[in-house]
Amino acid sequence: MEQKITSLLNWLHTSPEFYLNENVTINETEASGRGVVLCKNKLVKNDLIISVPTTHQINFHTVLYHISKFNPDLSIPSVTVNEGSIDIDDPRNEAYSILEQDFLLELTSFQLLCLYIIAEWILLPVWSNDATVSYWKPFFDVLPAKEELRSIPTKWNLMDASPYKPLIPFLSDASFSHTERISKLVKNDWEIIAPILLTWNNMFSHKVKDVPSMEELYLEYLHVYFVINSRCLYYEIPIKKNKDIASNFTLVPYVDFLNHVPEVGEHCYPSLTTTKHETELKAFTIRCGEKGYNQVGEEIFLNYGAHSNDFLSNEYGFVLENNEWNFIDVSEEILEMTEGNLETISFLKENEYWGDYTINFDDISYRIWVTMSLIVTKDIRRVEKFIQGFISEDFFRPKIREPLIHLLSSLKKKYEERIINLTQMRLHDINDTWCIDNLLIIYNDYLYILDHHISALGEINEK
Template identity: 30%
Template sequence: MSIDSHVYVPFETKEDKFTKIYSQLTREEILELSSFQLLSIYLTFEKQRGDNSFWKPFLDMLPSMSDFEFMPIHWSDDLRKLAPTSTQKTNQKVCQRFESDYQIITQLIQSKTDENVEDLLPKQDVLLAWICINSRCLYMNLPTSKNTADNFTMAPYVDFMNHSCDDHCTLKIDGKGFQVSTTSVYNVDDQIFLSYGPHCNDFLLCEYGFIIPDNKWNDLDISEYITPLFTQEQTDFLKSYDYYDNYTTTKDDVSFRTQVALATLQEKDPQNSRKLSALINGYNDGEVFEKHSNVLLSTILKKIIHECEARQHLEFSDDPIKKIIGVLYHDRLVIAKNVLLKTIQDGDDDDDDDGL
């Protein structure tokens, strides 16, 4: 076959069983892989090639699995069940993404060799490579790309920056590459911080393996308490407007999705409700639903507060994972209490208005 159909290596490399597999991969097969899948194969193979790999210095500076030990993807089933449902849901999505990628790449590589693919692509080694990619890649827009999720690169210098909720640095991405700059003054041995984005602790833990105390981007997912209350008509209505599931609140604001869900629960025939249609289309602010919505929300929040208080002791556990789970419940408790207080105050104001 012509060289155009295969992987082209732009540097001198030593031949081994892995380069033989590379030589059998066609351009079409490579293009069918996502960037995550392709890099997971490459990092896993190159790590095993040791000194034969051009990328050994880069691979040697990547973290080990112990650096990600707190990610729920490693937890036992008992610990996962102990975590908040929102954490379980986020972790499940991460697990499904990895399992799908692993199945695809093992099937492809097995078709290129007689060796046992589990020896070539050990699951734990692939998982480490996959997590390293997930926690270290930088995304950029490419005008010719069909899938923006695949537009990323791994930039080693970014590994020297830790995450902060606040932007201490700015990241400039253009045709020249990636540039990090800051207006802050740093002293020798100071850490440099870069914001990974407005992510709550559930996301940070499941995707990267850490949480942040008093994370200002934390929210409270109350979907599990709302969705079972819907009738079939209400469910169908919300799905038709893409407002089904993902109901959250921060300590300051109840999301609009949640407001729509609480309003929908008050309509037996939501499809023909002018009030509900006006709310969704922005013709009114939903004040007509607010009183009953506050009652529903208060009931849900009190239940969440009770559940969180029952697990509050975990925050003081000697087991580091249980301690993390306890912090997650503490986060939920803070938000629930804040929103409940605001809801009660709003309800009192409504009563005063009624009296007037």
């Protein structure tokens, strides 16, 4: 990996606008993988750590630019180039010529980047018999391998041969909902780009050996999709700014080595710096946050957002112990209490209190207090006043305390049983324990939240 990092830096330094602070370097450990660490001196607030120009980012804009080098029919102001490929034998001349401008512009960033990265990373070596090297190869070479992203639950759901499929029934409600949502997006995007991949296969199958099957390409697609999903950074793309907010992201080499930390506003922070290029895109810059760094070997972090472990597991494939942003989604359990009560259901829906019931360490959400108050008392008139602020939750607390403790206690029992079952699977059924350990951390944190509120409700009753 050290040689690959050196190659990456050499490639980045081909741009005079690339900057890397001399006080940082890449370090790799078995526990946390690759990360950026302080190697000498110190960093203080607002110190520039890294700046990566647009020429070395992969996003909707830069992908269209590179495709247009091999497809002169593309003409998008401030994006595409007018000259054709210098190398007439480059297989991309033929492959990219089938990509029509209207089709490309209608794609989302995920769809376009998946298609392009599969072409440049997976297919180009096959098409050219390893004679042609992608401009992005130094970046591709340091991207995570398939096994490094094996702990993402959506991959278990989408891969028929995944050894982790037995873990899907043990996902929390929040994780399972997240998995189902992402699975639909992944399947939809595959349906959009698969016909192009099939056309490319038919185009090159009689010219080169070992063209991957569509089944093999699907597995490569899943890997590329989650490489993008786990490494994309928010970035306004002019072409997509007012059309598709989810397409406003970019991939930034080296910056993606910065690992996540739960504290918001203390560590590094991103900023966009105008470049000298004629395009509207900007360099992606990371600066030191409030905390500062002064111990050699200290890891330099970037907060990805205020995310729970359920979110981190599904988006990135890791979890954090004692994550302050954890919460429990109890929507399924509470909605079951309303079954058959049409008046209650109608009231909750009309007043927008249907679903989205969560508990974190600090709070049982106001939505739960409202809904449980209605379920227990069936007093619509007073619950309306509760919603309007004329009655406080203290009026309903004595009435719903026991049902609420019962709900929390039943959830605790459910999660304890899952911990027992997962522990047994960890010992006997699945050799790779990383995925199970992530789930165990999630459920142990759930128990921590539940015990806190069960104890607090008990103390209130004693008073």
